[in-house]
Amino acid sequence: DPGALPAYAKNLNGPQKDAVLTTEGPVLMLAGAGTGKTAALTARLAHLIATRRAWPSEILCVTFTNKAAREMRERVGRHIGDAVEGMPWLGTFHSIGAKMLRRHAELVGLASNYTIIDTDDQLRLLKQLIRENDLDEKRWPARQLASLLDRWKNRGLNPGDLDAVENEAYANGRGQQFYTLYQERLKTLNACDFGDLLLHMLNILRRHRDVLEQYQQRFKYILVDEYQDTNQVQYLWLRLLAQERRNICVVGDDDQSIYSWRGAEVANILKFEKDFPGAAVIKLEQNYRSTPQILAAASGLIDANSQRLGKTLWTDLPAGDRVKAIGVWDGPEEARRLGEDIERLEREGASLDQVAILVRAQYQTREVEDRFIQIGLNYRIIGGFRFYERAEIRDALAYLRVIEQPADDLAFERIYNQPKRGLGAKTLDAMRRHAKRTDMPLAAASIDLCDSDELPARARNSLKALLQQFLLWRENAQSETPANLLRRIVTESGYEEMLQKDRGPESAGRLENLSELARAMEDYDSLTDFLEHVSLVMENDARDQGEKVTIMTMHAAKGLEFDHVFLPGWEEGVFPSQRALDEGGLASLEEERRLAYVAITRAKRRCTILHAANRRIYGQWTSSIPSRFIEELPSEHVEQETTLTGGASLWRANWSEQDDPFAHVSTARPDKSATRGPGWQRALATGYDSKPVRVAENKRSAASFAAKPRSDVAIGARVFHDKFGYGTVADQDGNKLEIAFEKAGTKRVLDSFVKLAE
Numbered sequence: 001d002p003g004a005l006p007a008y009a010k011n012l013n014g015p016q017k018d019a020v021l022t023t024e025g026p027v028l029m030l031a032g033a034g035t036g037k038t039a040a041l042t043a044r045l046a047h048l049i050a051t052r053r054a055w056p057s058e059i060l061c062v063t064f065t066n067k068a069a070r071e072m073r074e075r076v077g078r079h080i081g082d083a084v085e086g087m088p089w090l091g092t093f094h095s096i097g098a099k100m101l102r103r104h105a106e107l108v109g110l111a112s113n114y115t116i117i118d119t120d121d122q123l124r125l126l127k128q129l130i131r132e133n134d135l136d137e138k139r140w141p142a143r144q145l146a147s148l149l150d151r152w153k154n155r156g157l158n159p160g161d162l163d164a165v166e167n168e169a170y171a172n173g174r175g176q177q178f179y180t181l182y183q184e185r186l187k188t189l190n191a192c193d194f195g196d197l198l199l200h201m202l203n204i205l206r207r208h209r210d211v212l213e214q215y216q217q218r219f220k221y222i223l224v225d226e227y228q229d230t231n232q233v234q235y236l237w238l239r240l241l242a243q244e245r246r247n248i249c250v251v252g253d254d255d256q257s258i259y260s261w262r263g264a265e266v267a268n269i270l271k272f273e274k275d276f277p278g279a280a281v282i283k284l285e286q287n288y289r290s291t292p293q294i295l296a297a298a299s300g301l302i303d304a305n306s307q308r309l310g311k312t313l314w315t316d317l318p319a320g321d322r323v324k325a326i327g328v329w330d331g332p333e334e335a336r337r338l339g340e341d342i343e344r345l346e347r348e349g350a351s352l353d354q355v356a357i358l359v360r361a362q363y364q365t366r367e368v369e370d371r372f373i374q375i376g377l378n379y380r381i382i383g384g385f386r387f388y389e390r391a392e393i394r395d396a397l398a399y400l401r402v403i404e405q406p407a408d409d410l411a412f413e414r415i416y417n418q419p420k421r422g423l424g425a426k427t428l429d430a431m432r433r434h435a436k437r438t439d440m441p442l443a444a445a446s447i448d449l450c451d452s453d454e455l456p457a458r459a460r461n462s463l464k465a466l467l468q469q470f471l472l473w474r475e476n477a478q479s480e481t482p483a484n485l486l487r488r489i490v491t492e493s494g495y496e497e498m499l500q501k502d503r504g505p506e507s508a509g510r511l512e513n514l515s516e517l518a519r520a521m522e523d524y525d526s527l528t529d530f531l532e533h534v535s536l537v538m539e540n541d542a543r544d545q546g547e548k549v550t551i552m553t554m555h556a557a558k559g560l561e562f563d564h565v566f567l568p569g570w571e572e573g574v575f576p577s578q579r580a581l582d583e584g585g586l587a588s589l590e591e592e593r594r595l596a597y598v599a600i601t602r603a604k605r606r607c608t609i610l611h612a613a614n615r616r617i618y619g620q621w622t623s624s625i626p627s628r629f630i631e632e633l634p635s636e637h638v639e640q641e642t643t644l645t646g647g648a649s650l651w652r653a654n655w656s657e658q659d660d661p662f663a664h665v666s667t668a669r670p671d672k673s674a675t676r677g678p679g680w681q682r683a684l685a686t687g688y689d690s691k692p693v694r695v696a697e698n699k700r701s702a703a704s705f706a707a708k709p710r711s712d713v714a715i716g717a718r719v720f721h722d723k724f725g726y727g728t729v730a731d732q733d734g735n736k737l738e739i740a741f742e743k744a745g746t747k748r749v750l751d752s753f754v755k756l757a758e
């Protein structure tokens, strides 16, 4: 009797309940966006635990992001309480792979405290290999090798598995050789890359029956979200683990397969029934997320794809606004418009947490960020310019890695002369040579080196001091919390002093970042755990307070939902991307269209698309054509905004005409029939007279605008800001001020936005 279901399943519809209650045997849930796939999967997880079909530690549950795992954990926790604490196998493929590999690392020749290197380290390592093997790096760039390695690992291929074609793909038939060299080098460093987390585990499961059986026994149930974006190695890995018990439930949507560029194979979801004969196939058709307008717009768009299963979606949510497509003059105006619209939503009572800006490419965020900083609008960036990728953070992490793992040469190379200790490239060469000769890690070999006369006395002493410091820090690591250890390192290494002396515009911020890193470490008892967390972390905002607009790529937004979604940059060459257009194939264009479908279907209440008529690319202004995807949206569900925002809105945002030469421009956008192809460009040229002149003016005045800090405002001054009220200047960085506002808290604003208070 489904009426008697516990709370976690009560609100589910019929097919969702089937997905929850069909606990035994393979289950495939294939359904469109917003139909409650993830909701049903979460309820299934709660159900399995609540009904004691399995202990939390006996369920393997794979989500696409760490954030999704966190949310699932919270939701299940709400229903079944503390039991969820013990859900060790809920996470992304990478985090689960890392956890398993820690237990079995020795089977692939690693120690259990192995390091996970990131792409930066990987590139440096590859460059070194290329140099050592007398290959011309210009002809055979490290990046190319890195992407091949990624491809091979995603496909589950070991060096010995490469066929002639793959082998040919690098350095005239030396693909296999370099793959082998690279893996060997990683082993000496006691390190692995992201691809290895799964490939090593796959190898272990294939070669060690006992390990495989142990996991096959352990995982009574396997659950996988976003199955359409699994790649070959993930697929093989799951298939092995599920083979025995066959209690595997996968959910996905072929229309949302957007990671084929990273090796994902939509075929995996299409052949599930063949892999697991007798699978129950569950379809969901009711969308609970979006208004009928948003849903119809997205469905109409994805209809243009030829390669799809096709499905019906409906909703009984009340009607809302049509999807809006707004044409603006250029990038800065797009950013201004975003700021205005979002501030209006805020005034109308919307929470900033429910507003997202989704971009096609990372670089698109900068303009928006600049604008939001100017107007003091809080935002968070998810993915992308991650906190942990900033130079000072990477340096600090390198220190920690050397302490944790003395064989971590890449980390040691990063900081042996950072801050400067008078150890240059010559010292590094000597260290490397000695390490190679003695087959030891760099740091260990350097100890030797200090006792020889291969290095000049000054370098020797300096190196010795550093190595001794590491010994002490390693001792400290035994008795201190990771956070305190870091604070000690920052001071004792001279790093802090270096930043304090360096009066550059960024050094204060860099010190702040380091304190923030220590704050982040407070949550960890062990350095190993913290470093693993960093390797896996995908976002930097988990600790941030207050409501914020989310800015992220469309790719990263998969599975998420927001009341209000803004989609800037819908122009040919931006979205669809130039790359997809250059490749010209149907497949890449259809993947872009699926991405557009994912983007639109993130919106619950409002979806706003923007496109600019002009973009500055590499310093050159070029006019652009609206994205074909805008034209493909069913017109009855789309409202085209035909007037560019003009002086009024600029005035509202506190820009004076002098600051912005476009302030007086208010021109009707050409009608829709002229918005495609060269016709649009022509219309543009006639619609806006003397464009080049204005562009030139804009450049000049933008430059002078940015370069002139105010001389009458100083730290400690009391000022007034139209939006935030009274405050005191806490810091001044060029024309940017950090102000502690009495009501609004601390914000960064441009100095031209404040008045000196009497």
Ligand code: ATP
Pocket (backbone or CB within 6 Å): 011, 012, 013, 016, 031, 032, 033, 034, 035, 036, 037, 038, 039, 040, 253, 256, 287, 288, 289, 558, 559, 560, 561, 601
């Ligand atoms: P996507 O394809 O984007 O990952 P999805 O199919 O996983 O979407 P969910 O995120 O699970 O969809 O659900 C979309 C929204 O619908 C969520 O806000 C969820 O809480 C809500 N929802 C799901 N099922 C129901 C239901 N039976 N009744 C009411 N609301 C529901």
Ligand code: MG
Pocket (backbone or CB within 6 Å): 037, 038, 039, 225, 559
């Ligand atoms: Mg989902």
